[in-house]
Amino acid sequence: MSQIQPTNRFTVTKLGALDTATIDMKPLTILCGKNNTGKTWLMYSLYSFIRSEISQLEKVHSIIGQLKENGNYNLNVSDWVRHNFDELRNSVSALNKRELSTAFNADDSLFSETTITWDVDVESLIKNIELSEFKSEIILGNREDTFFLVTKKKGDNLELMLGNNIPDDILNKVISSSIYKACLGHCKGHKNDVFIIPAERNGLHLFYRELSNRRTALLHHASRKELDLASLLKDVLGSKYARPIADYIDWLNSLVDIKNSNKGTSFHHVAEEIKKLIGGKYEVNNDGNIEYIPRKIRNKPSAPKLDLHLSSSTIKSLFGIWFYLEYQAKENSTLMIDEPELNLHPSNQRVIARIIAKLINSNINVVVSTHSDYFIRELNSLIMLGSTNSGDEEVKNNLMKKYSFSSNELLSKDKIAAYVFKDSTLQRMDIGLEGILANTFDEEINSLNESSDDIYYSYVRPESRNEDINE
Secondary structure (H helix, E strand, C coil), rough: CCCCCCCCCEEEEEEECCEEEEECCCCCCEEECCCCCCCHHHHHHHHHHHHHHCCCHHHHHHHHHHHHHCCCCEEEEHHHHHHHHHHHHHHHHHHEEEEEEECCCCCHHHHHHHHHHHCCHHHHHHHHHHEEEEEEEECCCCCCCCEEEEEEECCCEEEEEEEECCCHHHHHHHHHHHHHHHHCEEEEEECCHHHHHHHHHHHHHHHHHHHHHHHHHHHHHHHHCCCCHHHHHHHHHCEEEEEEEEEEHHHHHCCCHHHHHHCCCCCHHHHHHHHHHHCCEEEEEECEEEEEEECCCCCCCCCCEEEEEECCCHHHHHHHHHHHHHCCCCCCCCCEEHHHHCCCCCHHHHHHHHHHHHCCCCCCCEEEEECCCHHHHHHHHHHHHHCCCCCCCHHHHHCCCCCCCHHHHHHHHHHHHHHEECEEEEEEEECCCCCCCCCHHHHHHHHHHHHHHHHHHHHHCHHHHHHHHHH
């Protein structure tokens, strides 16, 4: 059975601390490295890449002319892409660079030397075009003849149907966007959504109301008849958030609407595992306040509801992923988590690794940045058990039972891409029979063990060294 081909492959140069980075995203993409090496910069860039939409392709003008002349047009998207592949790839690359200043809420000059290349081959796009299936419709005003309909069924053709008086710039935007969506393999009901949970989430969970009030104040100043420029500038300067942060704040302020408009997802069972981990449940009341309700202990009175700011850092940290899984997660969407191990005990870091593995096997793409050796080592156990060409099956089943692994947690190494930031470059980590070879953690653990042993045997118990030698 044919599958959608991956298209999230990019080469970036001169991005913050990174001189060069080539990344080929897989169902699970892992970013590791020391502090201040560029992990968050690349995470934010990937977020921008995934959510970007092409709004104008130059070679679309001829299509618009024939469409307006005849009222309908069948575009063979595969042929169009073959003839215009370089222009398409360059347009996507240029768009992604332009979007960086918006993604980081920074001046364009910060990215003047940055280059971005969309590393995709034409045959992958053709396969996606054949599988894509979607429908778009635009109606302007109340007139029934003022419409534009785009229909993409499985195969090569994009069917365009036009009424009257649709401006050329709108036609260009919709046709360009439809070509790009077909190249990515979009299907009805399976939009490639992306959701990011930033490392700053604990603070945002506590202060999103206050942060939102600043925006309200900004709009208040802008609506005054006599504009207070000094106050307006003060509010603008106080609201400089990178797009992932701003989007997360907007999301927090939309929790009630999201909850009321969604009856739940097919990932409810995974969200339930988050509740087990926190020992209770979350609740979003009608005012949009987040509350935590501890699990009732037998023969004891029920614990009172707690506002989120009174709960533990673990409970604060995991709210975002719980709500997303409970109300929004869809197959083929992308979940990005900056430091999933944040505030978690090592035992719970292992639980989160297993939860993420279940998401991968349920067709949610996941991108994580991590400093956790526990997280990586738990993934490695899932990779080793997921290997199909090694070991005795009976032994494997006994191990899974012994350590409470389930089959939907096991991982194929082909679904994983792991990278380490080192020497201003992004280097791919090998994934072998033992899993991800994360030398960045192993080297530090070995160094720690060496210094600890040296201190103990040389200073605390020097006689022990002599005893060991004599033995």
